[in-house]
Structure formats: C-alpha cells, structure tokens
Amino acid sequence: MTTTTKRPVEVLELDRVTIRFAGDSGDGMQLTGTQFTRTAAVFGNDISTLPDFPAEIRAPAGSLPGVSGFQLSFSSSDIHTPGDQPDVLVAMNPAALKSNLGDLPPGGALIVNEDAFTPANLTKVGYTANPLLDGSLSSWNLFAIPIGVLNARALEGLGLTSKQVDLTKNFFALGLMFWLYERSMEPTLKWIDDKFGKRPVIAESNKRALKAGYAFGETTEMFHTTYRVPAAHLPAGTYRNITGNEATALGLVVAGQKAGRDLFYGSYPITPASEILHQLSTYKNYGVKTFQAEDEIAAIGSAIGASYGGALGMTGTSGPGIALKSEAMNLAVMVELPLIVIDVQRAGPSTGMPTKTEQADLLQVLYGRNGDSPIVVVAPATPSECFDVAFEAVRLALKYMTPVVYLSDAFLATGAEPWRLPDVDSLPDISVANRTEPEGFYPYSRDPVTLARPWAVPGTPGLEHRIGGLEKADVLGNVSYDPDNHHLMQTLRAAKVAGIANDIPDLEVFGPEQGDLLILGWGSTYGSIRSAVERLQADGRAVAHAHLRHLNPFPRNTGAVLAGYRRVLVPELNLGQLLLLVRARYLVDAVGYDRVRGKPFRIAEIVAEAERLLAEH
Amino acid sequence: MTEPVSSAAVPEGPPLSPENAAVLVQLTRKDFVSDQEVRWCPGCGDYSILAQTQKLMPDFGFPKENIVFISGIGCSGRLPYYMNTYGFHSIHGRAPTIATGLKAARPDLMVWVITGDGDALSIGGNHILHSMRRNVDIKVVMFNNRIYGLTKGQASPTSEFGKVTKSTPAGTIDQPISPLSVALAAEASFIARSVDTHTEHLQGTLNRVGWHRGSAFVEVLQNCNIFNDGAYREFTDREVREDRMLVLENGKPMVFGKDRDQGIRLSGHQPEVVRIGQDGIREADLLVHDETDPLIAFMLSRIFWPEFPVPVGVIRDVRRPTHDELMTAQTDAALAQRGVGDIRRLLTGGETWSVE
Numbered sequence: 001m002t003t004t005t006k007r008p009v010e011v012l013e014l015d016r017v018t019i020r021f022a023g024d025s026g027d028g029m030q031l032t033g034t035q036f037t038r039t040a041a042v043f044g045n046d047i048s049t050l051p052d053f054p055a056e057i058r059a060p061a062g063s064l065p066g067v068s069g070f071q072l073s074f075s076s077s078d079i080h081t082p083g084d085q086p087d088v089l090v091a092m093n094p095a096a097l098k099s100n101l102g103d104l105p106p107g108g109a110l111i112v113n114e115d116a117f118t119p120a121n122l123t124k125v126g127y128t129a130n131p132l133l134d135g136s137l138s139s140w141n142l143f144a145i146p147i148g149v150l151n152a153r154a155l156e157g158l159g160l161t162s163k164q165v166d167l168t169k170n171f172f173a174l175g176l177m178f179w180l181y182e183r184s185m186e187p188t189l190k191w192i193d194d195k196f197g198k199r200p201v202i203a204e205s206n207k208r209a210l211k212a213g214y215a216f217g218e219t220t221e222m223f224h225t226t227y228r229v230p231a232a233h234l235p236a237g238t239y240r241n242i243t244g245n246e247a248t249a250l251g252l253v254v255a256g257q258k259a260g261r262d263l264f265y266g267s268y269p270i271t272p273a274s275e276i277l278h279q280l281s282t283y284k285n286y287g288v289k290t291f292q293a294e295d296e297i298a299a300i301g302s303a304i305g306a307s308y309g310g311a312l313g314m315t316g317t318s319g320p321g322i323a324l325k326s327e328a329m330n331l332a333v334m335v336e337l338p339l340i341v342i343d344v345q346r347a348g349p350s351t352g353m354p355t356k357t358e359q360a361d362l363l364q365v366l367y368g369r370n371g372d373s374p375i376v377v378v379a380p381a382t383p384s385e386c387f388d389v390a391f392e393a394v395r396l397a398l399k400y401m402t403p404v405v406y407l408s409d410a411f412l413a414t415g416a417e418p419w420r421l422p423d424v425d426s427l428p429d430i431s432v433a434n435r436t437e438p439e440g441f442y443p444y445s446r447d448p449v450t451l452a453r454p455w456a457v458p459g460t461p462g463l464e465h466r467i468g469g470l471e472k473a474d475v476l477g478n479v480s481y482d483p484d485n486h487h488l489m490q491t492l493r494a495a496k497v498a499g500i501a502n503d504i505p506d507l508e509v510f511g512p513e514q515g516d517l518l519i520l521g522w523g524s525t526y527g528s529i530r531s532a533v534e535r536l537q538a539d540g541r542a543v544a545h546a547h548l549r550h551l552n553p554f555p556r557n558t559g560a561v562l563a564g565y566r567r568v569l570v571p572e573l574n575l576g577q578l579l580l581l582v583r584a585r586y587l588v589d590a591v592g593y594d595r596v597r598g599k600p601f602r603i604a605e606i607v608a609e610a611e612r613l614l615a616e617h
Numbered sequence: 618m619t620e621p622v623s624s625a626a627v628p629e630g631p632p633l634s635p636e637n638a639a640v641l642v643q644l645t646r647k648d649f650v651s652d653q654e655v656r657w658c659p660g661c662g663d664y665s666i667l668a669q670t671q672k673l674m675p676d677f678g679f680p681k682e683n684i685v686f687i688s689g690i691g692c693s694g695r696l697p698y699y700m701n702t703y704g705f706h707s708i709h710g711r712a713p714t715i716a717t718g719l720k721a722a723r724p725d726l727m728v729w730v731i732t733g734d735g736d737a738l739s740i741g742g743n744h745i746l747h748s749m750r751r752n753v754d755i756k757v758v759m760f761n762n763r764i765y766g767l768t769k770g771q772a773s774p775t776s777e778f779g780k781v782t783k784s785t786p787a788g789t790i791d792q793p794i795s796p797l798s799v800a801l802a803a804e805a806s807f808i809a810r811s812v813d814t815h816t817e818h819l820q821g822t823l824n825r826v827g828w829h830r831g832s833a834f835v836e837v838l839q840n841c842n843i844f845n846d847g848a849y850r851e852f853t854d855r856e857v858r859e860d861r862m863l864v865l866e867n868g869k870p871m872v873f874g875k876d877r878d879q880g881i882r883l884s885g886h887q888p889e890v891v892r893i894g895q896d897g898i899r900e901a902d903l904l905v906h907d908e909t910d911p912l913i914a915f916m917l918s919r920i921f922w923p924e925f926p927v928p929v930g931v932i933r934d935v936r937r938p939t940h941d942e943l944m945t946a947q948t949d950a951a952l953a954q955r956g957v958g959d960i961r962r963l964l965t966g967g968e969t970w971s972v973e
Contacts (some may be wrong), residue, residue, distance in 0.1 A: 042970050068665075172755045187968070254960050284951035286958030289721055289944060293714070295749035301707070301714025301744070304686075305697050307717065308705060311722035331708050351623025361740050421964050456717070458703035461682045466651070466698050479698065480654065 002359065010225045011182070016075035017229055018083030019168075019177065022100045023092030023113075025068040026058055028170040032342035033070025035174055035188045036414075039240040041418050042187055045230030047074045048527065049416045050082035050600065055271065055354045061119045067099045076230040080382075080527030081417065084602040086312040090173055092116060092147070095125045106139040111176070113169070115148035122579045143222055147172050147213075155205050164202075167208035171357040171518035175213025182228050185210055237420040241543055244383040244412035245275040247419065248342065251390025253286050256312055259390075259398055260431045263307030267292045268300040271354040272318045272410040272472070273344040296324035300341065304328060307337040308467075310434060310457035312394060316342035319361045322368070329403055330369045333493065335467045336444075336453045338404075340390075340395035341365075344410040345523075347598045356598025357410035360574035364583075366552055374497035376400070377551040380409040381526035382417035386412060389549055395430040400500060407551070410572075411524040411600050413613045414558030443477030451496035464469035502552040507561050509538055511544030516563040516614055520590070522548040522578055522595060525571055525601055541611060559586045567613050569593055571606055638760065646677040651701040653737055662813035662839035663692060666760060669701055674702075677727070677827050685719065686725045687712045689736040692767050692841075693760040696731045713748040716755045717940070724941040727827070728848055730757045735765050738774040748802035749832045754939040756826045756833045759796060760813075764845035782844075796836045797918035797932060801911065806831035808933040812853050813839040818864070819928060825904045832940050834908025838927075852922040860923055865930030870903035873926050880904075881925075889918055890925060908934040 019036065025027045029513045030051055040546050041047050052069040059066030059158055088109040091097040093116035104110060117130050155165050171188075172282040178185055198202035217223060242250075256263040262368035265288065265366055267277040281290040291313075293299035296317055303313030317325065322343050332339045344362045365377055376396050380389035386408060397404040416458035435441060435454035445464045456463040465477060473480035473490055509518075509535060521529045526547050533545040546561055548554065562568055562582065568578040568590035579592040593609045595601060635790060649671040657663045674684065686697035690709035699705030705894065708717050712730045720728050730748075737745045737759045771784035775796065778790040800808045805827040811822040819837065826833045838849045852861035858860040859875045871881040872893070880903035882891045891898050907913055914933040921927055938946075 038968060042968055044970065044972065108738070113955075133957075196829035234972045236972050238968055238969050238971050239967070250964060253958075253963065257960050262722060264718060267719055283958065283963070284948045286956045286963065289948070291718070291721060293717075294743050297711060298714040298717070298744055298747065301711045302718030302721065305706075305718025306722035309719045309723035310728070313718060313722075327708055328711065335705075356844065421969070424964065436723050458685045458723065459683050461680065464682055464702050464704075465706035466653075466706065468697075468704075469708050470706065 009223065011228055012225050013230065014079055014227045015229070016073060016079065016083075017069065017088070017181065017227060018073040018086045018186070019070055019088045019104070020071040020086035020100060020156070021088065021090045021173070022069040022096035023170065024061055025054055025056065025066045025291060026061060026094070027068070028167070029068045029070050029092070029419075031172045032174045033072055033321065035191065036074050036177060036183070036190075037416055038073075038186050039178070039243055041185050041239070042301050043076040043183065044234070045229055046079050046232040047072060047075065047236060047241070047417055048079055048082040048303055049073075050411065051414045052599075053299070053355055054159075055359045061093055062093055062116075064095050064099055064125055067096050069096070074229055075184060076232050078232065078234075080530045081600065081603060084604055089133060092170070092178065093174065094121050094127055094131075098125050098127070098538050104140060108140055109143065110137060110140040111143045111145065111148040111173070111408060113173070114144040115146050117543065121249055121576075141300060145176075145216070145222070150216060151209050151212060151262075157203050157441060158193075158201055158208075160201065160205055161180050164205065164318065168205050170207035172213035172216070172548070175210040175215075175320070176217045178210075179214045179217030180223060180226055182226055183441040185214060226520075227497055234418065235420060238343045239418045241416050242384055242387075242419040243275075243414055243416045243614060244380065244386040244408055245273070245344070245414070246279060246385035247384055247411075248274050248390045248408060249279040249283075249378075252280070252314060252394065253283055253388040254387075254427065255289060255394035255430065257393040258427055259312065259394060261287075261316060261398075262311040263288045264291065264311045264386050265289070266302035266306070267316045268293050268296045268299045268321065268590065270296075270318045270321050272346055272413045273318050273321075273342060275413070275448075276316045276342060276344075282284050294362050296321040300328040300339075301395050303339055304332055304337060307332075307339055308335075308457070310455070312340070314340035314342070318343065318344050318346045318354070319364065321347045322361060322364055326369045329375065330371065331372050332403040333369075333375060333467050334469050334472075336401045336493075338401055338455075340397055340404055340406060342406045342408065344413045345407060353598045356412060357524065357600065358573050358596055358598065359409050359525070359604075360414075360577065360596065361407065362574065362577040363552060364579075365407065372494065374494045375552065376402055376404040376497055376500060377407060378404060378549055379414060380548050381523060381549065383412050383417050387419070387422070390550070392431075393429065396500060398430060398432045399452065399503075400450050400496060401455060405532075409524050415524075434460065435463060436460055441539065442475045443467060444472050445475050446492070451492060451499060471492045498553050499559070504550050504553075504555055506557045507548060507560055507567050509544050509546050509554040510554050512542050513544070514564040515542030515544055516565065517543045517567045517569060517610055518562065519543065519545050519569045519571065519610065520578070521545070521546070521571055522551060522560070525573060528601035528603050528606055529571060532601040532610060535603065535607050536610055541610075541614060543614075551578070558582075560585050562588045562590070566593070567616075569610060569613055571595075571601060571609070573601070580583070629912045634710070635730075637684050642678055644681060644701065646672045646675060648675045648681055649701050651699050653698045653709050653808050655699050656695065657692060659844050660842040661692070662762065663696070663760065665813045665816060666758070666819065666837055666839065668698055668942070669816055669823060670696070670758075671700065673820055673827065678826060678915070679727055679788050683725060684729070686729045687716045687719070688731040689733075689741060691733040691765070693731050693733040693736065710739070710744060713741065713744040713755065713757070714751070717748055717751070717753045719727060719753075721944055724754070728755045730755050732837045733773055734759065734761045734763060734773045734796070734947040738796060738799065742774075745834075746799070746803045748798055749800060749805040749834065752804070753832045753935055753938040754830055754832070754941055756829070757835070758826070759834065759836050760821070760839045761796060761836050762839045762841040762845055763848050764841050766841045768924050770844035793945055794936050795918055800834040800917065801914050801933065805933070806844060806935050806937055807833035807931070808918075809835040809931045810832075810927075810929045811835060811837050812849065812862075812929060813837055815852055815858070815929075822930065825934070829934065831937060852927050861926050863928045863934065865917070866928040867908045867934075868932065869908055870900050870905050872899050872900065881927075886923065888920060904967050908932070959971055
C-alpha cells in the first residue's frame, strides 16, 4: 500500500454518532467501548452507553452466544439514550457481524476484521460463503481490514506469544476509531501506563496496537472522510463519567456521611448488582463495612442486624435474590428498622437472562410478601440519577424507620453518562437521633408526624426491649394476638408508608399540562421516552412526559396529572406492571406498551406507538 | 461536614474478659428477668436453660444494655422475651445472620444466639455453618430435643434413624446429624455440650461459653416432655448418669463412672471403654482431654450412648481472630493508609473535566 497519491481527507462535522463495538467475549469489546466513552466524555461530548454482554464469561470462541457488544452514542447536544441504531459497526469476527448486522441501517459504516473470516469461523456461525466476498454486504459501507495481521506486524520484536499479540487487536480497532473521529489517544495511553506500568512489555504492546490502528487510518486510502463531533453545551460544572452502579454506591456513601451513620452492606454476588459490593468494599475509610454473605438471606439478615445496632443496613441483589430475601424484608417491615434493599433488575422469570435489562420486579417488591406488607419503593431514571435516588432512599429509610426498595436495572447499572458533580455541602443533613431517654420509652410508640417508632439501639441503658416478627401490641411492643390490635397495627404500618407522599416532590410534567397524550414511565426508560416526546413535540403534538421516581407511595399529584390528558401511554420493559397500578389506583384508562427483549426501548418504537394512539379517536 | 461517627450514640462497653471483671457492673439474677410471662409447656427443659442463663448473666459483670439475645423460630425462640436485655426474636433459622451483622456493626456488644435443632441444623444450617467458619463472636446455644415441638411433633435433623413421629409414621429414613461434628467441621472455635437437667454443669458450661471470644457453640440436650419425653433419659437420669456420661475436664484423663473406675483409652486410633485396675490398666493409660486438639474433639463428637458414655463439657476451646476483629483491622488499615475519607475527593475520584 503506498501513500504517494493519497487524496486529502475530508472532515465532516456531525451532531451525533453512535458506534457499536462487537466481538468475541474474549476480545475486550467492553474495554474498547469504555475507553472510547472516556475519551469522548473528557473531550466534552454528551454520552450514553449500552454494554451488551453474554452471561458466559468465555463462551466458545467465535460462537454466536459468545458475542459481546458495547454501543455508545456521543453528541454535541443533550442526549438521553445510547441510540436506536449504530452509525458504525465494528465487527471483530463473523459471529459479531452476524448477530449485529441487523441493527445497522443501510449505508452505515461496517468495519470488519477480515482476518477472523476463516472457513472455520464462518462455518461455526452458519455462513456458507464469506460475506466479505460474496457481495451480500453491498448495502453497507464496508471496510474489510486485516486487523490481526497488521497488528501482529506492529508488535513484532516484543517477544510476545501469538495469543498475547491477539489480545491487543481491540486496541488497534480503537486506535482506528480515534483517528476516524478525531479523538486524542492520550487518555488511553495514560490509562495503559497506569494499568500495565509494572509490566512494561504489555504496556508497550497495547500502546503500539493503539498507535498502529491510528496510523493505519492516517496512511491507508480506505477512508476519505473523518468525522468531528464538537463538544456539547452542558451546564457549567465539574463532570465525570459514571455508571449507575457506581453512582448508586457513591450515593449511599454520601448519604451515610450526611446521616452521620456507619454503613453496612451485606450482599451475595449476583449479576448485575455485584459491582456495588465491589465498589463499596473499597470505601472502608468512609465508615463503610461490607460483608459477602453465604447467601441472599444472610445478606439481608446481616443488614437488618446492623440496622438494629444503629448502623444503616443495606443489601443489594437482583430479582432472584429479592425472592430469597422476601421473608426477611417482611421482618424489617414488622420490626420497623431502616433498611435499604437494592434490586438491580434483570430479565426474568427465574434465572432468566442475567445480563439483560428488564423492569419486571415492580410488583414483586410491592406485593411479593406474605400479609399486607407496605414497603417504600424508589427508582432512578438515569445512571447519574442513581446518586440522587440512593440518597433519597436513605433519607426515607432513616426518617420513617422503614425498609426502602431501590429499583435499578441492568441498563442503568452498566450504562454510563456524564455526571455533573453535586455540591456536597448543599446536600441536606439527613441525620436522625437515636432514642436515649428511658422516661416514657415504648418500643412501638410513634412520632405523631412520621409515625416512625423510636430507634433504640442496644447499648443504651434503660431501653432494654424485645422486638421480632410476631405481631406487636401498639405502643408497648409486646407480643399480641389481640384482633383489634392487629387491625390497628396493619393500618398504622400502611399509613406510615402512605404518609411519605407528603414528603416527596410532586410528579413533574415535561410538556403541556393538558393535552392529547401523556407518556408515563419509570426507571431506565426515561431516556427513550424523553427523546420520543421531544420528537413528538417538535412535530407539534400536544404530548407530555412524566416520569415516576417514587413508586410507593406515588407523588400526591399523580392522579391530577393523569387526568389532564385524553390518553395515557405507559411504556414498560415488562408486561404492564405500572399500568396495572395506575389503572387500579386512579381509575384511568391508560394503555400499556410493553417490550421484554432484554434491551432498552428504541425511541422510534415509542414515537410510533404514540402516533398510533394519537390517531385513534 | 460531619465525620463518620460510631453508629451508636453510646459509649463502648469495656471488653469482655475476666481481667476486666473488676471494673464492670454488679447485677443480680433479678435484673435479667423480664416482665413477660414465661409460656413454655409445664415441665419443659427450656425452663431450666432460662433459669441458668438468668443466674449466670451477673457473673460476667457486663452491663445488661450491652447484652443482646437473638433467636430464630421454635420453642427456643421465645427465650429473648424472658431476658431483660436487648432481644430480637427473628425468623426461622436466620438468627446467626442478624447476629453477624449486629456484631460487625457493634463489636462492643455481647451477643447470644438461642436456637434449636431444627432452627440451627435444618432451615438455618447454612448460616450456622458460616457464622462458625468466620469465627463470628457470638454465643450459640442450641436446644436439642430431637423433635419439632412448636409445630407439634415432626422429625428433626437430630431425630434417631427410624423414629416414628407425626410426619414419619413409618419411621424417619434420614440419618441424624451430629451437631458437634458439624460445629467442628465448620471451624467453631468453641464447642461444648451440656444437659438441661444438670443445672450445675449447664451453668458452668454456659459460663465458659460467655467468656469465649469467637464462635461458641453449645449443644444443650433438652427434654420435650410433650412430643419426645425421655429423649435422653437412658443416660441423664440421676441413677445412671455418672456411669453413662463422660464429664470432660481439660488436661485431665477421661475418667467416668460412679466409682471413677472407668475411662476412655485409645486402642490404635479407636477409642475404647476400659476399667481402671483391670488387666493392669492405670489412669495414666487413659486419654487426656485437650481442648485444643481437633482429633480428640472429633472423636468426642462421634461417641454416644449406648456404645460409649456421652461426653459433656467443653470439647474444644481455641482462640483465633474473630470476624469483627478482622473487619476492624481492615478498616484501621484503610484509615492508616488513606486517612479518613473525604467525600469531595471520593466524588472527584477518577477522571473529571470542567465545563465553563
């Protein structure tokens, strides 16, 4: 390949680009995507990401189940989703091509590692002919590059095994993308030094791979255009890139400090919640204790024990873990101790699809326990909002002496976006006092406003008392089988949780307060719904968006908001759970739009559903 | 910004050890009796365990507000209501989990777990196992009546093979579990056995339990006079018990019998009952109990009436770092290395950028 007659490269400015990296789960696609995301974020783009990986750590190499993907969207304007469809697909092998090509619109750029298109790899995924050669990819803008060979050449002389060389080819692809989108290699080069500083040969090999990919873009005649996505105009402040699980952990730690309480996090490893345990376990100098329990039940049991002792007890899991924790959640309801239960939802039922997103645990956490068992439920809408909602969960748990369920999901947990750091001094003091005064102490007396019972922790002289799962006599707290007392206690527990509606913000409406259509959502569907509503509004439709962060109790004005529109559409990544609740609670003839594909909504499908409803009379 | 503070607004109690007893408080049995009416069946062995527990508590000289009793479900689960300390009657089998979290958050407390053979070894088997391997500093008292009493008489994990109960009219086909072997396999640092009706021995054993730092497990053989009456009569009755039970003393030869003329000797690696004076056997030939020897502990956990006298007393007592000590050490190390965490630094950790 010569460069003597190289044509000048044109630079095209774009508002937004969506790239999907796809390869074998051993190809390092998550790392590649994360590095590109960091670089774009530091440059000042708004970003949104969607990692999509198999549950198998290393499925057979080159197989369809082993394909791991990472989609990221970066933009010069405010974006809410990782993009419906990629503009560019980077496919490292035939399996990645086959499983992702359907999402790439015609005309999209397709960058393929042609070295991996061997007869064996093609056969493995059912290609009878090589798609790079048979013309079947003519609808796309195909760039077939011998990434493996070029990369191996760049690494010659380092004395690496062919396997070690192969492991760096993702950085070749990353380098090429950096060139194509005018991104600096510096943040990644620095990352390589930090990560592999003690293994200089490995560091050198990754750097060479990255630079070789970049240089290839520069010197090849394949690409006639590079693309520039200018920095976004984000509100002033200090930013960092953050995933939902990271933001959740930070929110809990900051809330613990603002409450003046030690934190205790008991958890059992489970996808996609484990990162919260990993992260909190590094915060030992922030008053955080973590405990990897023997099972889900022990995890919540230990958290209840810690709360009983005056710390803030927390546990985190996903849907299958919630099923196991249900009995203990009910114990927390009965003994009225603060407790945070994090459910990072994944596709169910049963083991379901552990790495895929869904929001189908809402009814489980509300009603999946014996007896009437009122529990507070909150749900963040975006990765960075996980910080605020985790803080809110702690505030409510402490103030009302109640378990609070925090419903995140796999998309929020692993998805990333830029986060404007909050001013920690402006966050409220959420501390509550322990009961210390023996005079007039009764374990089940109640605060007249919050209906919270006193937090009387062991070690406090004169407050020795007994609690437990058996029904308690009002005020006195002794075991009671009295029929009227049971009725009273049931209504008190329900009233305590219902009363929280007076202490939470009203449901906000984006768009007209009255109109043809309200789209009501909760959780991680926020981005897709908001983008869809922005499009509909731009088309002149009287459409509004409201998004619930408090699922129990609902904000006080929820019914009034719903009443303002001719139609109410509730899109959910389940088969109609919030829909059931709002129909029952507010007698509103809302309709659902349900998709349970293990993936976030596409903006276009919500727009289409809204258009369909608007067209109905 | 407030510094992270200790979870409780109360001073930490003095560390529990005999050396500190002088600075501790003077209480009596009455201080530990709650105002709740005791509601076990008349004649139940649980009364005796409760009485010994209440009698024993003042010996520790520990403020009663720093003592917590946590139980699961079953007849034993009621005990915390009758102790005028802090108490938590939790859910079936899960008391060790609550105790683990409590002890992690509050190492200053003395935490007892009251459980039964079904609660600890059936539904809560996993938790008891892991609390022991972690050496959580809790004192587990397991009432073993070899039956489910509260649910009115079904087979338990310690019921004898073939036992006829309401749920096993043709006899249970499940092999009983040996609680002491389980405790040993799970690395409990203190293991003992006593009997409800042997009040003096029970009190002495519970005293040892109380002073132990680490995971203590004591099996109390307890009679259920309604659903499994006479469960242990064959070797616990006053007339026969000295001949049929082996009272263990650390560093002493294993001698038993009304006339102190019988003992346990090792023949190869097998224990055997021998008579002192017969065939030239002297006391010096007997096995000497060593509370730190796991092989002796395992042997003792396997022998039982009628082949052998039933060993009672402390089977194992070793000191190793407790779960809360290790946890605190890691926290201290993190503080020494990185200082008290500053949440501003925490939030700006990693890469940040400014937008003007």
